[in-house]
Amino acid sequence: MEKRIYKAEGLILRTRALGEADRLVTLLTWEEGKFEAVARGARKIKSKLAAGVDLFTYGRYTFHRGRTWPIITGQDSLERFIWFREDPDLYPYGLYMAELADRLITGQERCVDVCQLLLEGWRLLGQGGDRFLLCRAFELKLACYTGYSPYLDSCINCASDNAQAFSPREGGLLCQSCQAADVIKLDAGTIALARRLIEAPLAQARMIRPSARQKEELARLNNAFLAYHLDLGELKSKRLLNE
Numbered sequence: 112m113e114k115r116i117y118k119a120e121g122l123i124l125r126t127r128a129l130g131e132a133d134r135l136v137t138l139l140t141w142e143e144g145k146f147e148a149v150a151r152g153a154r155k156i157k158s159k160l161a162a163g164v165d166l167f168t169y170g171r172y173t174f175h176r177g178r179t180w181p182i183i184t185g186q187d188s189l190e191r192f193i194w195f196r197e198d199p200d201l202y203p204y205g206l207y208m209a210e211l212a213d214r215l216i217t218g219q220e221r222c223v224d225v226c227q228l229l230l231e232g233w234r235l236l237g238q239g240g241d242r243f244l245l246c247r248a249f250e251l252k253l254a255c256y257t258g259y260s261p262y263l264d265s266c267i268n269c270a271s272d273n274a275q276a277f278s279p280r281e282g283g284l285l286c287q288s289c290q291a292a293d294v295i296k297l298d299a300g301t302i303a304l305a306r307r308l309i310e311a312p313l314a315q316a317r318m319i320r321p322s323a324r325q326k327e328e329l330a331r332l333n334n335a336f337l338a339y340h341l342d343l344g345e346l347k348s349k350r351l352l353n354e
C-alpha cells in the first residue's frame with residue numbers, strides 16, 4: 112500500500128461510530144486483506160457514502176491514505192445484503208460469518224479465499240435452506256483457509272484408519288491406542304460429513320441431510336476445535352444465536 116490513492120474491492124465486516132459524524136469500518140478486501148478505514152460524514156443524513164459503508168455491504172472502494180486510517184473517498188456498492196437487517200432471525204447468522212472471518216483474519220495478509228467464502232456465505236444465507244450445516248461448513252472451510260485444517264483422514268499419530276475420536280489439541284483424529292484425555296468421540300458418519308463439508312462447494316452444504324446425532328457431534332467438533340485454536344472470545348452473534 113504505497114500509493115496515496117488506491118482502490119480495493121471488499122466486504123464490510125464491522126462498523127462503529129467515530130467522532131461527530133464519521134464511521135470507522137473494518138473491511139475485508141481481495142487486494143489488501145483486512146484493515147480499518149474512515150468514512151467521513153457517513154452518519155450524516157445526506158451522506159453519499161452512508162449506504163455503501165453499512166455492515167453486510169460488498170463494494171468497490173477508493174481510499175486516500177490518511178494519517179491514522181485510510182479515508183474512504185468513493186464507493187460503488189456491488190451487493191447490499193439487506194435481508195440481514197430486515198429479517199431478525201437471519202441477522203445473527205450473517206453477523207456470525209462476519210465476526211468469525213474478522214477474528215480469523217488478523218492482519219493485512221492476502222485472503223482471497225476468505226473473501227470469496229464470506230461473500231458466498233452471505234449470498235447462500237439469503238437464499239434460505241438449512242443454515243445449520245451452512246454455518247458448520249463455513250467454519251470448517253474458514254479454518255482450512257486460515258491454516259488450521261482439522262486432520263480427518265486417519266489417526267494423526269499412527270495413521271491407523273480406525274480412528275473415531277477427535278482431539279482438538281492435536282487438531283486431528285486419534286485411534287483407540289493413541290487416544291488422549293480430551294477427545295470427542297465421533298460416529299464414522301460425522302467424520303465423513305465433516306470431510307465432505309470441507310471438500311464440497313459451500314452451496315452443497317444445504318443439500319446434505321445428516322442425522323440428529325451427526326449434527327450434534329459436528330457442532331461439538333467445530334466448537335471444540337475453534338475454541339482450542341482460536342481465541343474467539345465472546346461473539347455477539349453467538350449470544351444472539353443461543354437465545
Ligand SMILES: [Zn+2]
Nearest residue numbers: 266269286289
Ligand atoms: Zn493412532
